[in-house]
Amino acid sequence: MAGQEAVIAPDVSYILAMYRFFAAFGFLLAFAGAAHWVVPAGRQAFALISARDDAARLADLQLDGVLTEVRTASEIDAALAENDGELATSFIELADARGVKVTAERRARVALANAPGASLARGAGRFGQGFLTGQGEDLAGLAGATMGDLTVWGDVRDLGREAVHWARGEPVDRFMVNLAGIGIVATGATYAAFGAPLTLRAGISVLKGARRAGVVGGRFAGTIAAAMRGGSKAQFAALAGDLGTAGSKAGTRATFAGLRHVDDAAGAARLRVLAQAKGGKTLAVVKTLGRGALFLTEALSRLAFWVMAGVLNLLGLIASFNSMVVAMLRPMWKKKRRWPLALPA
Known part of the structure; x- marks a missing residue:
């Protein structure tokens, strides 16, 4: 039984690492896709706020x-x-x-x-x-x-x-x-x-x-x-x-x-x-x-929303990319766990 556990445990750890990697990669793709709409709107919002006095x-x-x-x-x-x-x-x-x-x-x-x-x-x-x-x-x-x-x-x-x-x-x-x-x-x-x-x-x-x-x-x-x-x-x-x-x-x-x-x-x-x-x-x-x-009238609340959405999207991109890199590199620096061998009585 102990020998079987020594073989199965590393496989489970590897599978969990792959799950983390693909989950982070999926979030990265989602945030990158959302940036297609969020970034231009956020840029326009920033431009409008900058031009509020002109x-x-x-x-x-x-x-x-x-x-x-x-x-x-x-x-x-x-x-x-x-x-x-x-x-x-x-x-x-x-x-x-x-x-x-x-x-x-x-x-x-x-x-x-x-x-x-x-x-x-x-x-x-x-x-x-x-x-x-x-x-x-x-x-x-x-x-x-x-x-x-x-x-x-x-x-x-x-x-x-x-x-x-x-x-x-x-x-x-x-x-x-x-x-x-x-x-x-x-x-x-x-x-x-x-x-x-x-x-x-x-x-x-x-x-x-x-x-x-x-x-x-x-x-x-x-x-x-x-x-x-x-x-x-x-x-x-x-x-x-x-x-x-x-x-x-x-x-x-x-x-x-x-x-x-x-x-x-x-x-x-x-x-x-x-x-x-x-x-x-x-x-x-x-x-x-x-x-x-x-x-800037009723558009102000919409501008604030897009600015916040742009900031959250940027944070999401950074966090998901960081998680993906960590999940990918973790198996390289994780030490292999040593399992005790069963000694004969």
């Missing part, structure tokens, strides 16, 4: 895999169905910049929607509407609103409107009253400085139009109101200048779309950076990404 770079990274040919075609068709040549043009510009194919037929339809005759008629009407009412959602409307403000007509108009509300006992929008008062001062400064602070004047016009359009959130309105009441005048001037620059680079409509996601002065600065980098493409970027065009 709105333009952040938008470019998030557009990868989102702005496909199918998505672009559907957005252009939807814009044309609503006779929105500005949005359709913005998507074509964005597609061209990112190498996304757009059919010649769609390009022709967009060009027809933006034909000089049609756009001129639309532009004249919106310019007049912007001049008279201060409301404009495209470049022509913003030009009319800004022209009205630069002639002091716009600020007087807004003050008169709120005065009528006060006389009727209706609620008065003090936010608009403050903006109109600051606008009159800014208009005087613009003429005195021969147009130097024009971006500030344009930014105030953007704020007034955004307020009427209902795209200024409560938190952002509170930030602006605090700056106007007793806060830093330099902070308000910088904020309004950022919005004026965004409006001049990307258009009022894109600025309004971005303002829906802005809560503070830092958000306004992000919007300016995005508008300066993307220009006419800004409207399509914001339409595609929403708040994600400016911030």
Whole structure:
């Protein structure tokens, strides 16, 4: 019996070593296969986190895999169905910049929607509407609103409107009253400085139009109101200048779309950076990404998951490789066990 045990024991040890080796090898293959998905996602997550302070770079990274040919075609068709040549043009510009194919037929339809005759008629009407009412959602409307403000007509108009509300006992929008008062001062400064602070004047016009359009959130309105009441005048001037620059680079409509996601002065600065980098493409970027065009929002939890998954995958690869090597080399350094021989009585 003792002799049999001496023969069987080494075989069992060898079989267990082989089991350990193949188990570790199987885990290594599994982790290596998972790395095919985990590593690229983890790399993208790291890139997004690294670009969180650069709105333009952040938008470019998030557009990868989102702005496909199918998505672009559907957005252009939807814009044309609503006779929105500005949005359709913005998507074509964005597609061209990112190498996304757009059919010649769609390009022709967009060009027809933006034909000089049609756009001129639309532009004249919106310019007049912007001049008279201060409301404009495209470049022509913003030009009319800004022209009205630069002639002091716009600020007087807004003050008169709120005065009528006060006389009727209706609620008065003090936010608009403050903006109109600051606008009159800014208009005087613009003429005195021969147009130097024009971006500030344009930014105030953007704020007034955004307020009427209902795209200024409560938190952002509170930030602006605090700056106007007793806060830093330099902070308000910088904020309004950022919005004026965004409006001049990307258009009022894109600025309004971005303002829906802005809560503070830092958000306004992000919007300016995005508008300066993307220009006419800004409207399509914001339409595609929403708040994600400016911030890391709901993607943050997904990014954290992929970073953790990447770390765990790396640890799994190291651990399984180490186990496989140990299982393979163990029989070489394991001393053979000596079994006592049965002595005759």
